[in-house]
Amino acid sequence: MSNLIHKNEKGMVLPLGLMFLAIIALLGSTAVIVTTTDLKIGSNYETSVQAFYDADAGVNYAIAKMEAGLKDGSFSLPTAIGNPNDPNDPNSVSLGGFATPSDFFFTFNEPGVSNIATKRYTFTCIGNAPNNAKTVIKADFSTSGLFNYGVFGDLGVTLSGNGKTDSYDSSVGPYTWATHNTDGDVGTNSTNAGTISLSGNAKVYGDVQVGVGGDPDTGVTISGNAAVNGQKQAADEPKDMTPMTDPGGGASETLSLSGNNNKTLSSGTYRLPEISISGNGKGYISGDVTLYVTGNISITGNGRLNILSGGSLTIYVSGTVSISGNGITNNTTLPENLVIYGTSTCTNVSISGNDNIYGAIHTPAANVSVTGNGDIYGSIIGSTMTISGNGNLHYDEALQNVGTSSDLKLLSWKQEA
Numbered sequence: 001m002s003n004l005i006h007k008n009e010k011g012m013v014l015p016l017g018l019m020f021l022a023i024i025a026l027l028g029s030t031a032v033i034v035t036t037t038d039l040k041i042g043s044n045y046e047t048s049v050q051a052f053y054d055a056d057a058g059v060n061y062a063i064a065k066m067e068a069g070l071k072d073g074s075f076s077l078p079t080a081i082g083n084p085n086d087p088n089d090p091n092s093v094s095l096g097g098f099a100t101p102s103d104f105f106f107t108f109n110e111p112g113v114s115n116i117a118t119k120r121y122t123f124t125c126i127g128n129a130p131n132n133a134k135t136v137i138k139a140d141f142s143t144s145g146l147f148n149y150g151v152f153g154d155l156g157v158t159l160s161g162n163g164k165t166d167s168y169d170s171s172v173g174p175y176t177w178a179t180h181n182t183d184g185d186v187g188t189n190s191t192n193a194g195t196i197s198l199s200g201n202a203k204v205y206g207d208v209q210v211g212v213g214g215d216p217d218t219g220v221t222i223s224g225n226a227a228v229n230g231q232k233q234a235a236d237e238p239k240d241m242t243p244m245t246d247p248g249g250g251a252s253e254t255l256s257l258s259g260n261n262n263k264t265l266s267s268g269t270y271r272l273p274e275i276s277i278s279g280n281g282k283g284y285i286s287g288d289v290t291l292y293v294t295g296n297i298s299i300t301g302n303g304r305l306n307i308l309s310g311g312s313l314t315i316y317v318s319g320t321v322s323i324s325g326n327g328i329t330n331n332t333t334l335p336e337n338l339v340i341y342g343t344s345t346c347t348n349v350s351i352s353g354n355d356n357i358y359g360a361i362h363t364p365a366a367n368v369s370v371t372g373n374g375d376i377y378g379s380i381i382g383s384t385m386t387i388s389g390n391g392n393l394h395y396d397e398a399l400q401n402v403g404t405s406s407d408l409k410l411l412s413w414k415q416e417a
Helices: 013-072 397-401
Strands: 120-129 131-142 149-161 163-169 197-198 208-210 220-222 232-234 253-258 262-265 266-271 276-277 283-285 286-292 298-301 304-307 312-317 321-323 328-330 340-341 346-351 357-370 377-385 392-396 408-415
Touching: 013 120, 013 131, 013 298, 013 408, 120 149, 197 208, 253 262, 253 283, 276 283, 304 312, 321 357, 328 357
Parallel strands: 149 197, 149 377, 163 392, 197 220, 208 232, 253 276, 262 283, 266 286, 276 298, 283 304, 286 312, 298 321, 304 328, 312 340, 321 346, 340 357, 346 357, 357 377, 377 392
Antiparallel strands: 120 131, 131 408
């Protein structure tokens, strides 16, 4: 009886086998489809990432090339606006250097975004990859300028006394406390503990910034009634503190006045061994004047250097600077009309007295001391900065367009596709 097949078991093996084969085939097909889809997704992701990094690398390359060009003077602005969607537009700027330069192009000063006059630039970069993957990145930058802080000390800043820093924009109108701005920033490249010290009644109506990688909590010390109105932070990149060089040339001239002597310099470029004004001596600047001073600048007592209305004065000084008493009077009241550049051998700057000064001082190698009760309208850049007394520093935001700097400031970064 064990060898007999039950009548209900006839033909069951074949259907079951076919059913299992169908299931296995379905599972196999599903696995192939899923694997193929995953491979396509992975491939698309890979090319998208490749396109993104290509575009991002292009923007970073553009920034590096532009900073280098600004530093050595080889970069010049385009005179027209390029089409960000057309790499063949003759007004787009190719910076070169890529194996496939057609994948990368840059446009500057796009309509509604950038303005040549304010030194703002938009870098547009397209990264292309296989399978038609494309990424478009736009980054908006501006040159930060030599005078992008109210007070900057390469190695440190000390603020004491009763003075404050704040800001205004002379292109809009004169300074008033009622309309003052809070961009009187104070900064340093140093990361040492206490590298920015505020004491007494010193007030900063702006941000306080220590060097790259520094800890603002230990880098900034505040005591007494001193206060910071803005943020304490670390810089994203160091400020370029390369001193200016004497350009050379200039007609030989002298400006050494004492007693009741007066002298007027009209428009032109002059080379002087020194500037020395004392007693009741008066020097007058009429027109646009540039002075190359190979020695020291000393203005004391009732001596005064006057910039007449409609005039401007730019000084390159290689010695020390001492301005006290009546100092320098800028009758235009525009800080951009008095700019003092210190070369690498200008190592000491002292400003005192009770008169206000409208001007910008860029002496990266100098230890700068500001005392007295007079206010400064403009900006001061030095190696070390010590500001005491009762004088205030009112940073003029219009100075951001004065001087040439290789520093770029990121305004916006956007991935568009």
